[in-house]
Amino acid sequence: MYVLSRRNAIRDGIGKIIEDSVPVDSIRFIDPPTVYISNNARDRTTMFAKFQNFWTQENIQTRLDDIRLKLSSSISIRIYTDGSLIKKDNNNSHITTMGCGWCAFDENDTEFNFSGKVENFASSTRAELMAILTAVYATPKPIEEIANIQNLTLRLEKVKAHSGVIHNETADKLAREGCLKPVCFLDLQSLTSVNAVSCWNTETIEEPLRHFTKKLDNKETRQRAFNVKLFNNELPTLEKLKDRFPKIYENDSCIRCNLEKEDQVHVLTCPKNLIDIHSCKNKLINLLVNKTTTVACEDTCKNICKTLEALKELHIPRDVNMRDADHLSFIDVMLGLIPITVYDIVLQKVVTHKLADQIIDDVFVQFKLFLHTHI
Numbered sequence: 001m002y003v004l005s006r007r008n009a010i011r012d013g014i015g016k017i018i019e020d021s022v023p024v025d026s027i028r029f030i031d032p033p034t035v036y037i038s039n040n041a042r043d044r045t046t047m048f049a050k051f052q053n054f055w056t057q058e059n060i061q062t063r064l065d066d067i068r069l070k071l072s073s074s075i076s077i078r079i080y081t082d083g084s085l086i087k088k089d090n091n092n093s094h095i096t097t098m099g100c101g102w103c104a105f106d107e108n109d110t111e112f113n114f115s116g117k118v119e120n121f122a123s124s125t126r127a128e129l130m131a132i133l134t135a136v137y138a139t140p141k142p143i144e145e146i147a148n149i150q151n152l153t154l155r156l157e158k159v160k161a162h163s164g165v166i167h168n169e170t171a172d173k174l175a176r177e178g179c180l181k182p183v184c185f186l187d188l189q190s191l192t193s194v195n196a197v198s199c200w201n202t203e204t205i206e207e208p209l210r211h212f213t214k215k216l217d218n219k220e221t222r223q224r225a226f227n228v229k230l231f232n233n234e235l236p237t238l239e240k241l242k243d244r245f246p247k248i249y250e251n252d253s254c255i256r257c258n259l260e261k262e263d264q265v266h267v268l269t270c271p272k273n274l275i276d277i278h279s280c281k282n283k284l285i286n287l288l289v290n291k292t293t294t295v296a297c298e299d300t301c302k303n304i305c306k307t308l309e310a311l312k313e314l315h316i317p318r319d320v321n322m323r324d325a326d327h328l329s330f331i332d333v334m335l336g337l338i339p340i341t342v343y344d345i346v347l348q349k350v351v352t353h354k355l356a357d358q359i360i361d362d363v364f365v366q367f368k369l370f371l372h373t374h375i
């Protein structure tokens with residue numbers, strides 16, 4: 001790719017990329033449009049304050065600043081850029097590496113080279129754009145201003161790969177070398193044209209948000225959704241579906257056992273479940289005992305067993321507000337309510353609320369996972 005450009009021109013130019021029509025293999029030079037820069041006293045080397053620490057890798061920042069300094073007195077700059085994306089098969093796993101590179105020439109044909117690694121979202125366009133961005137960053141600042149004042153039209157010209165444009169071949173080589181060089185990564189927060197930068201924890205999200213959130217719909221998210229729906233009586237049971245779409249769901253009896261209406265409680269107690277409610281109870285007891293005894297001693301187990309065994313299986317009033325915290329059923333526990341008596345036993349043994357909270361939390365996460373996979 002041949003570039004004589006500036007940041008805005010890239011944006012405008014993308015839409016006007018000119019396809020190269022010269023036959024492959026013919027050795028030639030492109031005669032570029034030239035911008036002459038008068039070398040006045042203006043500060044041409046210092047980057048705009050907001051972009052001064054644009055690159056997160058210090059050696060990339062230093063290298064680009066250094067080239068800009070050396071190009072600062074040039075009256076003409078030609079830059080050939082290229083990006084590279086290499087896929088390798090390594091024991092059945094694909095490894096993709098990206099690099100960018102360019103060579104710049106001043107009016108005396110002094111050459112300046114740059115190459116760097118490109119990471120994240122694998123795309124050859126990404127590598128090509130990174131090459132252009134680093135190149136624009138290394139050009140003396142007033143190019144942008146001069147282009148504006150003189151109303152110059154800058155353009156991007158696409159050159160076919162390996163079509164014999166010598167400096168384009170150099171750029172290609174530099175881009176491939178870039179795969180092994182320091183990473184070009186920019187601080188998107190400093191771009192004023194971007195209103196908001198989406199992040200996940202500290203990582204920048206570089207793809208459409210909808211794609212990204214779909215990828216997040218992983219096991220953990222589905223599990224959390226199950227827990228919340230279970231607790232709020234929002235699982236899509238036939239009872240609920242018939243209520244919402246009476247024309248589609250005419251019958252709300254359980255399709256597995258065909259014995260009762262399929263409501264939330266039936267989902268947990270259906271005789272056709274992989275496990276019965278007693279196994280669920282035993283599972284919870286085991287989880288609690290194991291977790292508590294790693295930090296506490298034996299009596300605890302007996303107390304936990306007694307307390308949980310004492311919980312009656314079947315449900316009490318449907319309305320959560322009507323429930324009595326001291327008289328929960330095991331169904332309530334399966335739905336997500338934690339008996340105070342159980343908490344107190346754990347607390348008694350481990351002493352601190354912090355530890356007790358942690359144990360109860362861990363155990364119930366595991367218990368819900370067990371229910372989700374077995375019911």
Ligand SMILES: [Zn+2]
Nearest residue numbers: 254256257270
């Ligand atoms: Zn059933």
